[in-house]
Amino acid sequence: MTPAADAPRAAVFLDRDGTLVEDVGYLDTLARLAVFPWTVDAIRALNQAALPVVVITNQSGIARGYFTEAFVEETHRTLDATLAAGRARIAAYYYCPHHPAGVVAAYRQQCGCRKPGRALVDRAAQALNLDATQSFVVGDKWADVELARAVGARAILVRTGSGAVEERRPRPGLAADAVVDNLAAAASWILMHLNP
Numbered sequence: 001m002t003p004a005a006d007a008p009r010a011a012v013f014l015d016r017d018g019t020l021v022e023d024v025g026y027l028d029t030l031a032r033l034a035v036f037p038w039t040v041d042a043i044r045a046l047n048q049a050a051l052p053v054v055v056i057t058n059q060s061g062i063a064r065g066y067f068t069e070a071f072v073e074e075t076h077r078t079l080d081a082t083l084a085a086g087r088a089r090i091a092a093y094y095y096c097p098h099h100p101a102g103v104v105a106a107y108r109q110q111c112g113c114r115k116p117g118r119a120l121v122d123r124a125a126q127a128l129n130l131d132a133t134q135s136f137v138v139g140d141k142w143a144d145v146e147l148a149r150a151v152g153a154r155a156i157l158v159r160t161g162s163g164a165v166e167e168r169r170p171r172p173g174l175a176a177d178a179v180v181d182n183l184a185a186a187a188s189w190i191l192m193h194l195n196p
């Protein structure tokens with residue numbers, strides 16, 4: 001293998017709720033899982049550009065006792081099946097189950113993996129040989145933009161989910177590289193801004 005083949009790769013780190021699927025509050029039943037109509041095509045376009053797509057999601061509903069880790073994993077298997085039907089693929093899912101005010105003792109903690117903490121991106125980068133500084137973070141909250149800044153990635157805020165509200169409430173000293181309508185537009189922006 002040439003050194004280049006081993007070099008860490010660019011990736012796309014995607015938020016889940018409000019970005020890939022509708023943000024329904026705490027998604028606690030599969031009946032409420034609503035994939036945006038453009039999600040499959042957008043992920044397939046990123047796949048075709050050989051960009052690993054990794055989901056990074058805060059799931060404090062686990063710490064709050066609203067649902068279990070098993071449910072979150074079942075949700076991700078269901079999403080995978082929807083994507084596979086459209087020949088699109090998520091390389092891996094990483095979720096933070098914690099919250100400092102959780103009611104489930106095992107998950108009640110101040111952690112490094114709840115966004116904007118960077119631990120999930122670091123874990124993914126290690127496992128999948130990714131270079132966060134060449135990568136992109138897409139999400140609907142300023143916490144996603146902050147995560148991008150923390151890891152040296154480019155940040156794209158989508159207006160779906162909380163994004164339109166977030167856009168109207170700018171955070172001093174924090175700016176996205178792009179603010180776009182949805183994940184389809186984010187994928188287009190990424191494909192136009194890939195390093196050669």
Ligand SMILES: [Mg+2]
Pocket residue numbers: 015016017018019023139140141161
């Ligand atoms: Mg979100």
Ligand SMILES: [Zn+2]
Pocket residue numbers: 096097098111112113114
């Ligand atoms: Zn955590």
